[in-house]
Amino acid sequence: MTPVLETIDLSRRFGGLTATDHVSFSLERGARHALIGPNGAGKTTFINLLTGALRPSGGQIRLAGEDVTRLAPDRRVKRGLSRTFQINQLFPEMTPLQALALAAAEARGTGAAWFSSIAADEPALARAAELLDRFGLAEFMDEPTSRLPYGRQRLLEIALSLAGHPEVLLLDEPAAGVPEEERADILKIVAALPEEVTILLIEHDMDLVFSFAERITVMVNGAIFAAGTPAEIEADRRVREVYLGEGGDE
Amino acid sequence: AAQESVKIGLILPMTGPFASTGRQVEAGARLYMSKHGDTVAGRKIELLLKDDAGTPDQTKRTAQEMVVNDKVSFLAGFGLTPLAFATAPISTQAKVPTIVMAAATSSITEKSPFIARTSFTLPQASVIIGEWAAENGIKKVVTLVSDYAPGADAQKWFASAFTENGGEIVEEIQVPLRNPDFAPFLQRVKDASPDAVFVFVPSGAGAAFMKQFRDRGLGEAGIRLIGTGDVVDDDILNDMGEAALGTVTAHHYSVAHDSPENDAFVKAFKAANDGMRPNFMGVAGYDGMALIYQALEKTGGDTDGEKVMEAIKGLAWTSPRGPISIDPKTRDIVQNMYIREVKSVDGELYNVEQETFEAVKDPAKEG
Amino acid sequence: MSELLSVSDLSAGYGNAVVLSGVEFSLIEGGSLALLGRNGVGKTTLINTLVGLTTMKAGTIRLASEDITGKSPEARAAAGIGWVPQERNIFVSLTVEENLTAIARPGPWDVKRIYALFPRLKERRRNLGSQLSGGEQQMLAVGRALALNPKLILLDEPLEGLAPVIVDELLAALRRIIAEEGLSAIIVEQKARKILPFTHEALIMARGAIVHRAMSADLLADADALHAHLGVAERRMRQDAAHSASATEDRI
Amino acid sequence: MLTILFDGFAYGMLLFILACGLAVTLGLMNFINLAHGAFAMAGGYLTVVLMNRYGVSFYLCLPAAFLVTALAGAVLERTLYVHLYDRNHLDQVLFSIGLVFMAVAAIDFVAGSQQQIIQLPASLRGRFEFFGVSVGVYRLFIIVICGLLTLALQLVSSRTRFGSQLRAAVDDPSVARGLGIRVSAIFAVTFAVGSGLAGLGGALGAEILGLDPTFPLKFMIYFLIVVAVGGTTTITGPFIASIILGVADVAGKYYLPDFGAFVIYTLMVAILIVRPEGLFARSAAR
Amino acid sequence: MSGEAKPSTLEAARASLMRSAALKPFEYLVWLPLPLLIFLFPSKAFLLNEIAILALFAVSLDLILGFAGIVSLGHAAFFGAGAYTAGILAANGFGAPLLGLAAGGAAAALLGFATSFFILRGSDLTRLMITLGLQLILLELANRFSGLTGGTDGLYGMTVDPIAGLFSFDLTGQTAWFYSLTVLFAAFLFARRLVHSPFGRSLKAVKGNRRRAAFLGIDTNRRLVAIYTVSAGLAGLAGVLLAQTTQFVSLDVLDFHRSAEVLLVLVIGGTGYLYGGIFGAVIFKLMQDWLSGMTPQYWQFWIGLLLVAIVLVGRERMTGGLGRLAAFLPGRPARRAAKAPAAGGEDAP
Ligand SMILES: Nc1ncnc2c1ncn2[C@@H]1O[C@H](COP(=O)(O)OP(=O)(O)OP(=O)(O)O)[C@@H](O)[C@H]1O
Ligand SMILES: Nc1ncnc2c1ncn2[C@@H]1O[C@H](COP(=O)(O)OP(=O)(O)OP(=O)(O)O)[C@@H](O)[C@H]1O
């Protein structure tokens, strides 16, 4: 079986710093995978490369077996690769409803229609309504996004990435800034996605990571440092040293 | 008193880069009215002033409104050629006599039979200075003109007069209208080392040009400065300082013109305007009103467009600039042109007239 | 030991909205305070009020027996308040080093020492603020507050986005600084158990007021109070986590 | 050839001194102050009045132009501009254009609409030959003054904390205050210096560029070109951009007089298409 | 997870989206009385005509500024392209008004399409200057090709045929007003339809957060090119109207002040809800007409004071009445565009 998402020798340099260092990595369909690593290890950079927000200095990215290394972000999205951002990237003046309806229409390919009303696009409307319900945003649907409480904005961030029924979902610290009580809820929604959806999660909250992931990859200094099941990673002395923090010098 | 007043719609650029033109024309026109009273042939004269900021569509709109709403009997003013062009169809359609008091491109009066002019045409000045140059030992000339219609007019008519009389144009330079720095162009003139440079720039830019001309040492290099009177506009000549000394130009008006009419005019103008010197625009505004007054006298107060135009044709009087008349054929002005040189008189700079060419018609419309 | 900070009868908010009311507490020199409470109860607002960035309605704030209630934020910083904002607010168009030097005041914390605490920042010192990873920004925010060489440092959720190992190091460093250098601190944190072990005292807030006050050690031992005031989330999370990785328990 | 280079250099320097205040407010304070030219005009008119009416020496007028416009800038900053820092760019445009209109009309009312002319002291007039290059004294004077100022600006912004404090204050004013940066004082000083430089530029430029009430509108485009091409994050950017544009403009007009007017616009558009953030955008870490 | 939405949510969502796109009662109030204005103020026909033209021009600018976030100081390039196209046609014997409209609009749209690729990158300042630069280059070109354009003299000798062979552009300006108003209305309906389509909504998304828009699968560059082209076409129509109703074209149509004026007008009226262009044009022109009638020399001072006051007092409060009415308008007036989102931390590409 070909992996859904695969990188071959992927590299990215910022001046003298190699933020992504010949990373070869792959995700099987339906994987629940976590990517962890110290601050500045290059996790976000890696996501940026996968999604086309950054151009790699070298290497290849394959999505469902096809080379997408040079493809613009929007094209990758059209092929089912979706992401969230570590720091919210929303449309401050639009309401959640407008944003979600637009995202859904865009995924259906009706986003460029210029002479019909968006209210007439039934499937997009249904999808938007469904996401509003699922993420508890229905009561806020007509509020401009900038006025939503932070936790809700975070949820909208994730809802937007789901609007197009993605096949691969990349989550960059989705729980950051979300209060303790709500963190688990977010991951529950994500975990409830259909099995065939592939998910890669970046998170520093180890409780979340260990409760969610089937496999974990540890990235250090831009390169893959270790990979394995949660139990293996947990037991790995080197990972504890560089990241988890036990057996360190304390 | 039973009769309604005669309204004159005066449209001028009162704001924007050409505001000083508007200011002079307005001052001249008002001066005439204050000297000659505001009634002619039993009718009261009313001046309506509007700003067009030098934009043709505004000029046209204003003219149209004045004709339709205010029922003006005359349109007057027009600081720039395109402003007059834009309005010409209205003059024709509404049969409103239109007095051009500033714009100087030759063809304006051809755009409507209801247009007459009291300023001057660039060919008038350019031809005279061209002939004068050729006859006064100048063999090679570089022309330097602002890159717009009046500049082209000046260049063309100077060149033809000059070459016809045996001179040679070694280079023609067009300077962009919005040009902050003359240095490269003057350097080009210097490198061509002609006997003289013929210049036409709008009057505002004259001072900057003049200084850079001296600064670059063109005078010392033996290059004389000749041109139409715009570059040594009386309005600012005095502030130009010695840089301007010795410039020879052909023009129809100088504050220093020696005549009783002019003395009185200058004195009254200065008194009414805070010491501001009149320039050729001021006198054109003054004469424009004179024209309107005389035409009305002749028609006995009748403002019918065709009758007024008939009355205007051939009018002749002595203006502060000397004897002038309106050519019955072209409705353009016929006037004396003077060769003047910038000299210091009593500590102030003046264009001192040296030679007079009498009753010069617009050469562009001859033949 | 003398009192460093005392706050009495404080009401404050944003514009016309009043968020805090009747807040009173004090802090001794070299003391440290854990500021706890659920989401949206006004922790950040209290911190911001101490910094001077909210609208005060009533009350007084004294720092080292000087009344700073009416003082501007910049004057308070000069008087010895250091601040790590909740959203980090790194100056994005300054480099890492400029972020530190632009606000630096003389004292034991110079750039070198901050780099020693966060070696990662030294490696990235020419990066612009906008070119840092999330965790690096957090480190810089803490470093920046230290560069002010404050008497009192206000840390608003300083552990967010940091790798576990860095969290441990930062907490250890804070503990050391408080113990050895007499710096006073107020720390806001969602995960009470992370900071209670080394703060002296704890305040729990609810709806803009202080509802519970205890010595940190006591509170840590008092599971009921923690539960009552801070909610069940922490427990439930731990139970969830226990399914997949039993060994995580002791890390919390 | 060298003479042209020299002239272009001087022209560029003049552009720079006129525009660098704008580079400071726009680039460093992120405030679109289209009224910048009005401060330049104020400096120019001040010089005209001092020289022509009171016979003050040109050399004294220059510092006076700087100081008076700086003061005016500081006053306006404290009373008006301070309310606009947190507004969006369109509001700032509207506001500052409004100020320009008022300044234009006010100057027209007070001083009339004609060109104002100053007489340079004899020591600044004329030119001399220097290894075959014909050097205008006044242009040399401009080069020297502007060169010194550029150096000083560069030193202040790179060798002092002032520069980084300023940028911090722009990035996030309230956090900057919370961390002890005296934001309003920094803004006021910066704005005043920017205005003062404009005033000085106006005084120096009156001779070459001419001076009338439409000055702020006429030259606004040039200022903006310099800042856009130079990028808004450094002082050197606009400086080098000014020199390039000055030389290109002068050389273009000399060698291709028919297309003189195109040169500067075409160059600007070309540069911006290739480098949208300007020639010297502050780029990623080395 | 293809669950179903609650019917109530679906209904609410549909209703909400329909509401924002539906014609509001207020809009009838704006448009219905317009044709009658001429009978109320017959003497102001020319002013009304100019207002209609400026309004159309401003609406076209709003499409890119208010909806797509592209600032332009060179919009007059398209205005001028339209005006010259129609003018040159009319001067050469093709004086049919509708032909001129079609040709002028098409020429401007073409120019817009060709130059749209330059405005995709860079900051606001970059776009301001590129658009301005292109316009000034165009101005110089028009000056240079004076054989075709008449250069600084202006294009003289246009004859515009009567509309449909019936209504000629007379001295009273009534025909001109009805003609311009009709074109404005048609163009406005078109623009309105456009901004409420998914395409229009996606523009607002591109404006709000371009990067995120791309990650919804939106090809942002293509959308921007498209709207820029449309906007240029509409600006071209405005230019055609000016050329045909004044029967004169001069370099002035390409001048800097025209771009600056339309920007002012739009900002005064408010961006991002289409009516801003119309309100702005009405307010600005009336003020200008009134003030310049009172004091031809110094009216600029009062306009300037007005602008300063508008900003200091706050446009919301100043145009409070309009603002409240605007609540009935499609979409919310985004008077104060949100400040650019803070630089996106480590996600910055
Ligand atoms: N535009 C840039 N220019 C230069 N360096 C950069 C840029 N963006 C990121 N970096 C550097 O690349 C490294 C990797 O950053 P990245 O954001 O991928 O880390 P991360 O693993 O996501 O960290 P965190 O867990 O803290 O979010 C960091 O050291 C960062 O400073
Ligand atoms: N700028 C603001 N303007 C108006 N109200 C605000 C503002 N910021 C916060 N609030 C309100 O003040 C209350 C307290 O917020 P605050 O940010 O202080 O809570 P917090 O305890 O720090 O929460 P968290 O744990 O999420 O950081 C909240 O109800 C919030 O909605």
Ligand SMILES: [Mg+2]
């Ligand atoms: Mg990251």
Ligand SMILES: [Mg+2]
């Ligand atoms: Mg908080």
